[in-house]
Amino acid sequence: MEQFQFKKKFGQNFLKDDSIPSKIIFYSQIPEDTLVIEIGPGAGSLTKQLANHSKQVLAYEIDTSLEEVLDQNLVSYSNIQIIYDDFLQRNIREDLKDFQYKHLYVIANLPYYITTPILMKIIESGIIVDKIVVMVQKEVGDRFCAKPKSRNYGSITVFLNYYFEINKLFVVSRNCFIPKPNVDSVILSLTRKEEILHVTDFSLFSKLVRDSFQYKRKNLRNNLKSYNLVKIEEVLRKYNYQLTSRAEELPLEVFVEISNNLSK
Secondary structure, three states, X not given: OOOOOOOHHHOOOEEOOOHHHHHHHHHHOOOOOEEEEEEOOOOOHHHHHHHHHOOEEEEEOOOHHHHHHHHHHOOOOOOEEXXXXXXXXXXXXXXXXXXXXXXXXXEEEOOHHHHHHHHHHHHHOOOOOOEEEEEEEHHHHHHHOOOOOOOOOOHHHHHHHHHEEEEEEEEEOHHHEEXXXXXXXXXXEEEEOOOOOOOOOHHHHHHHHHHHOOOOOOOHHHHOOOOOHHHHHHHXXXXXXXXXXXXXXXXXXXXXXXXXXXXX
């Protein structure tokens, strides 16, 4: 990779520490008959390990200049398919229709600048993903794992926790990459919940959560003034909150109940 021109616009930071992909595989615990989606395979160091431990790997790579590198590095693997396109522009359901698998995992070193859009794309595509294991910027990981009443808690925390149990696995030093980024990374596992809370109108729930966090310094009354505040207050009082509370105080189940009450 010495001659490769890293592209800042794609957030390219390739792993140079071979022990990291092995640790990711160990913590991922990939079952038999699993299709793994990888976003941004880079030079293919993780892709090789995924191919050794899964039925098939479907990788998305936006940078077509990596095609020759990946062809060389992955030449001995017959269970890897690479789509050279922008993952965010793909119809994932269409891409998956010809694959046969029992489990679906997403395992990737995500570009820092589009981590949240990628995860939201996976959720909004409607595909059933059993587990997501991703490397993200450490402060983004802190946000995804945040608890109510902490400053990192936000709308993305609520959305991800609606679907997944989220755990930090281990930290990856910035020194493990080339080129070296300005921050450390963290490996997260997002395991799909066996029981997901019932939401009557998901589009309403989604809008409610986003609007609640629109201005973090403002309280719920100010952020949600276009909603039926009487119905919102009914639920808040049940859980000992008020309209003067801020969104960061409310756990997932309260947002769900407020949404369901508004949809009646």
